[in-house]
Amino acid sequence: MPGNMAHAERERALALARESERILLSGHLRADGDCLGAQAVLFHAFRALGKECEILLPDPPDGRYGFLREKTPWAVKDPQAPLPPHDLLMVCDCSRLSRLGEMGALVEASEIPRIALDHHPLEEGKSPWTALFHDLNSPASGLLALEFSRALGVEPGPEACEAAFTALMTDTGWLKYSNAGPVAWEAAASLVAGGVDTVKVYHEVYQRAEPGRPRGIAAAMSNLEYHEDGKLALAWVDEASLDGEHASLEDTDEVLDLMRAVDGVEAVAFLMPRSGLWKASLRSLSVVDVNEVAETLGGGGHARASGVMFPEGTTLEEARGSLLKGLQDALRALP
Numbered sequence: 156m157p158g159n160m161a162h163a164e165r166e167r168a169l170a171l172a173r174e175s176e177r178i179l180l181s182g183h184l185r186a187d188g189d190c191l192g193a194q195a196v197l198f199h200a201f202r203a204l205g206k207e208c209e210i211l212l213p214d215p216p217d218g219r220y221g222f223l224r225e226k227t228p229w230a231v232k233d234p235q236a237p238l239p240p241h242d243l244l245m246v247c248d249c250s251r252l253s254r255l256g257e258m259g260a261l262v263e264a265s266e267i268p269r270i271a272l273d274h275h276p277l278e279e280g281k282s283p284w285t286a287l288f289h290d291l292n293s294p295a296s297g298l299l300a301l302e303f304s305r306a307l308g309v310e311p312g313p314e315a316c317e318a319a320f321t322a323l324m325t326d327t328g329w330l331k332y333s334n335a336g337p338v339a340w341e342a343a344a345s346l347v348a349g350g351v352d353t354v355k356v357y358h359e360v361y362q363r364a365e366p367g368r369p370r371g372i373a374a375a376m377s378n379l380e381y382h383e384d385g386k387l388a389l390a391w392v393d394e395a396s397l398d399g400e401h402a403s404l405e406d407t408d409e410v411l412d413l414m415r416a417v418d419g420v421e422a423v424a425f426l427m428p429r430s431g432l433w434k435a436s437l438r439s440l441s442v443v444d445v446n447e448v449a450e451t452l453g454g455g456g457h458a459r460a461s462g463v464m465f466p467e468g469t470t471l472e473e474a475r476g477s478l479l480k481g482l483q484d485a486l487r488a489l490p
């Protein structure tokens with residue numbers, strides 16, 4: 156089902172892929188399971204069609220998805236190098252050039268056709284893409300990649316099934332979040348029927364944390380505060396307390412899930428340092444549009460899950476203050 160994707164737009168993307176021989180795949184910074192999974196599905200589809208295809212990431216992906224590399228090769232771009240030769244670029248799980256890091260400028264300057272396959276809200280203004288394969292209602296870009304692959308006549312093999320399953324399950328929090336409707340559950344069932352080792356995928360993604368993770372969560376939760384009569388929960392952790400505990404916090408889903416598990420909480424935000432900047436993760440339960448809140452702070456994402464990287468020089472107090480204000484405004488504006 157194409158959802159809200161315009162039929163002509165979708166056909167244009169498919170036609171471009173059919174006529175291309177050398178396809179370069181990429182995705183957003185710090186690729187997650189959905190971003191990598193979508194690329195892997197497309198990689199195997201294009202290879203099955205006899206096309207040349209490679210995956211080039213703008214920076215190293217989230218380490219929890221390294222297991223996908225057993226079946227799907229990828230490389231991380233050397234910042235000095237140009238883009239490798241290609242006649243089509245396909246970017247997965249992202250439709251904003253700014254989310255490609257330094258690669259964004261190279262892509263913008265290139266004359267080569269480019270497609271975004273994505274389920275995030277589109278940026279306002281003129282589209283930087285030759286064609287879009289976009290559906291805001293799709294629970295995962297990995298499912299859009301499956302649709303794309305099938306429209307090209309390729310049924311997914313075991314590698315693509317595992318990749319699509321990883322994409323779907325990580326973007327829906329293992330089918331927990333509000334984006335997991337009948338489409339997600341049915342897709343999961345058919346991938347499992349196709350032979351995916353679900354226990355292995357769960358173990359790889361959720362049971363191989365670094366030893367410091369529990370202490371990292373403890374450090375983060377020691378700074379938990381509630382606002383707006385308990386409807387808003389905010390927490391943060393700084394570099395010093397993580398170092399002091401020999402703790403680490405690669406992934407923030409568990410912290411956010413814990414905060415969101417409290418009765419009455421509608422919106423949560425968590426601040427932590429990443430690459431010398433303050434990074435905020437925002438989540439909501441059912442009504443607050445945290446994508447809108449993130450956009451006012453220079454970030455973005457989905458209605459129930461979004462993120463912000465605060466500019467260099469922003470202090471913890473400033474980041475905390477603007478997050479708190481943004482979420483308070485959103486909660487107070489509710490009917």
Ligand SMILES: [Mn+2]
Binds near residue numbers: 248295
């Ligand atoms: Mn996604």
